[in-house]
Amino acid sequence: MGGQAAGPVPTDQHDFALWEKRVDALMVLCGEKGLFTVDGLRRALEDMGEDAFECMSYYERWIAAVNQNLIEAGIYSLEELGARMEEVGRRGATYGEAQNREAQDD
Amino acid sequence: MPHDHPSHSHEGMSPSGHPYRADNDTALTYWQRMEIAVRELLVEKGAVTPEEVARQIDTMDARSPANGAAVVARAWVDPDFKARLLQDASAASREMGFDIGPLRLIAVENTESVHNLIVCTLCSCYPRNLLGLPPDWYKTRAYRSRAVIEPRAVLREFGVELPDHVQVRVHDSTADMRYVVLPARPAGTEGLDEAELAALVTRDSMIGTGLPRTP
Structure with missing residues (x-):
């Protein structure tokens, strides 16, 4: 996107949420362990097209790209992901409630 | 911010029972569900451990x-x-x-x-x-x-x-x-x-x- 026209640079800053830091950590760890490379991350990001940059936040794009690379690498299947995401959704209405399985028993 | 711990049973709740952590008290999004699912699957497949994730976040937080x-x-x-x-x-x-x-x-x-x-x-x-x-x-x-x-x-x-x-x-x-x-x-x-x-x-x-x- 370098060189394209765009508006003023937004200067809002947010503290990184726990889930965002976890996405970042997962990317670093997957790279260290050789599951996929930062080039794989970038390819998946670029494949999303420009709409993704308008509709998704930074770490939303990252988790989508991390997930795509892991599925391609055969770490888990699309079915396993879908089943787990559904299960996570049943744990509670907020990230705090859904973030770990122990939370269900609280 | 009050001390909180990932495994604490009242994660994200203030002493008066109200959620105080912005990232945890808003409605769970599709992408957050994906993060949780991906992390858990990686742990179950033996690719990463929860400790490694926590340590990586600590390392990241320590850099400034x-x-x-x-x-x-x-x-x-x-x-x-x-x-x-x-x-x-x-x-x-x-x-x-x-x-x-x-x-x-x-x-x-x-x-x-x-x-x-x-x-x-x-x-x-x-x-x-x-x-x-x-x-x-x-x-x-x-x-x-x-x-x-x-x-x-x-x-x-x-x-x-x-x-x-x-x-x-x-x-x-x-x-x-x-x-x-x-x-x-x-x-x-x-x-x-x-x-x-x-x-x-x-x-x-x-x-x-x-x-x-x-x-």
Whole structure:
């Protein structure tokens, strides 16, 4: 996107949420362990097209790209992901409630 | 913020029973569900451990622009170190305990006639070992698009007005090659020691969207 026209640079800053830091950590760890490379991350990001940059936040794009690379690498299947995401959704209405399985028993 | 612990049974709740952590008390999003699912599957497949994830977050949280400021201040007071920094910034920052791993780090020096600006037009590559996580604006479409075509206009938005005779050089980072700006030492700082000098070095001055403070 370098060189394209765009508006003023937004200067809002947010503290990184726990889930965002976890996405970042997962990317670093997957790279260290050789599951996929930062080039794989970038390819998946670029494949999303420009709409993704308008509709998704930074770490939303990252988790989508991390997930795509892991599925391609055969770490888990699309079915396993879908089943787990559904299960996570049943744990509670907020990230705090859904973030770990122990939370269900609280 | 009150102390909280990931395994605490009232995660995200204040003592009065109200949620206080913004990231945890809003409605669970599709992408958050994906993060949880991906992390759990990675753990179950034996690819990562929860401890590794927690440790990585701690490492990330411990990095801040203070690392970069210490490197810049050292370069300002020690000409030999400055020469090593400009020669091989990966090695020079490793010397000070800020390891960048296998990545190549290049320090670019601001002078009376050259001002350097760093961007990553592809994504968000950034010298994290020296500056921590990039600010939100660094990752925006606006910054990444415009830094390379109208850097002076972008700099003006950050309050940096450069005289016409100063050449602006824009450096586009890559996954394997990162840049950090070595800002020019401000005038009137001759009597300051290294720690006092480091306090003048801002994050933005090391990205090129700002200048160091003056004493």
